[in-house]
Amino acid sequence: MHLRIKQAMTGEGIDRLQPETSSLLKKRFRLSDVLAEYVIKSVAFLSITFVALIFIFVFRETLPLFHRSGQPVVKEQESQTAGNESLKPESYGSGDEDLKPETYGAESESLKPETYGAEEVLQPETYGSVETPDNMAIYNEEPVTLNESNRSAISTLLSKDWQPVSDNPRFGLLPLFLGTFKVTIIAICFAAPLAILAAIYTAIFAPPKLREVIKPAIELLAGFPSVVIGFFALMVLASFFQDVFGYSSRLNGFVGGIAMALAAIPVIYTLTEDALSSVPATYMEASLGLGASLRQTAFQVLLPAATPGIFAAVILGIGRVFGETMIALMATGNAALISINPFDSVRTLSATIGAEMNEVVFGDTHYSVLFLIGSLLFIFTFTLNALAEFYFRNRVIRRFQGK
């Protein structure tokens, strides 16, 4: 039998078998089927690859900050630009030569033209010969200063100033972190209670027919592009809150936080509603059967049972706010201040990337620092997601299955 199968698989002597058996055996192995499975599996593998690629390529651009080994590419770029600059000084030089004789001529007309003329014969050559060492000096010094600025840039990462474009650039991330945390806290303090209470109503108190309307309606808020929410905050909310509270800067952390709460509400709401609905129906039936009211069941039985899921929801909401860019760019005022007053302007990490990336020189320290901020954001949201996924989810499963 074994031999027969082997023969059938390899196609040898397939016609010697009985017709029924051979057709059965032929069906076992189908190239198209196996091929399809491999193709599908490898396409599915791509999503893992993408996450890895995102991490690698966002982190790769920060390497010049830490390693000399990451520098050759940058050096090439720098030397190319230096090469371009070595062309420019000559043209500048000629431009200066065109201008200066005239002004000098105006100062001392009668005597010097001749002597200058004599010198001028010599100078172009000397200038020419001097220029190349000058350029060489620039050429050589450029990478060195770059390294030095890298070192000083790393030392300023913990300082209190974010002044990336100045003569003495300082890349202090402290105000950015402070601003991001401030906005996140304001947004979550507003979004979490509202979304959780709304989810409680939808999952427990609302009549079934109303439930089927409320849930999709609130989820529509998730379909609002963040640029629209940002625009709404910039044009409407900012003026409205300024009238109410009377603070000085129109765009500030508070306005930004409220606007970001609008982005976080659908996330927290949907996941909380899911967590509450996935509590086994027996919990509710047992509680109601013992004579507890619906309110008591909701707050003393269902809510504690769904707590891990709700925590996960809030954590994902925090992740959403933390990385929100467009709302932060448009509604927070974008001033990197160190203050804990919620009505001061703030600059968040993601808004900094969004605002400054288009204006930096490729390979610059500033460019690498922006990518460093990106890496930090990525690591932070990745950790939050892992936490929500593994820790809280396992707790939910353990709780409901009694393990």
Place this chain on the structure above:
Amino acid sequence: MKRPGRNTWDKIATAVTATSVLLILFIITSVLVITISGGWNTLSWEFLTQFPKEGMTKGGIFPAIVGTALMTLIMTLAAVPLGAITAVYLAEYASEHSVFAKTIRFAVKTLAVVPSIIFGLFGLGFFIKFIGYHIDSAFYGGQSHWGQPNLLWASLTMALLTLPIVIVSVEESIRTVPREMREASLALGATKWQTIKKVVIPGSLSGILTGTILAISRGAGEVAPILFTGAAYYLADIPHKMSEQFMSLGYHIYIMSTQSTNVDETLPIQFATTLVLLLLTFSLSLIAVFLRYRIRKKAKR
């Protein structure tokens, strides 16, 4: 015997939770109403089909609409097949306990929660500075042709962002295809791939459609990923090649409301552009919600 006040507390609890639902619904309606009232008068056929004029203080938003459409089209072509195949794997081939499938699920969830600006950084670091740079140095002798922001890279970046949306909705609808149909197909002698091709995928077409619509709705509205991968401030013409930059509705709103020289004068244009974008994404997600509602209803039966 009931303790006094218990009923009152019940009523208060219901009232408080219902109020928060109403508050959220109020916020949604007020955003809609204010945007519509601000932009309705400016919205006209000319506004939709004209180019911006006089330094974007007058005229329409035609190039922004075309740019958004082209970008979402390329994005859909890249994201939907990829997402649908991944969903087929997760729903049909992967076993619940395999580490490989669990890792894929985790990766998809990670893609869904990574901030959109990170996708922009990735597009810049991977597509433009790595792939584009190497294409340029290999085929164009170092001339900057693909190694700069353009339509293709922006669309691919956006495709990556919308991939999890497609995967989740397609998988959800594949799971609603009744088991009996699969078993019938297998019992008739069809192989697994034939079953998937002829039974499962036709049965989950509505899910693929929902995923596509949701992805378009998300992709049309996102701005952060295209900030430095292809969106342009102003272009005199619509893009004709993949390697050209494009204008986008969302980016147009951002630019007009924050960096324009005359924010107050162009306020009607900003509101009208926001209205166009909001109507587009809103109606798309409305359709998707309706489709999804039908899928879930089918699943319950």
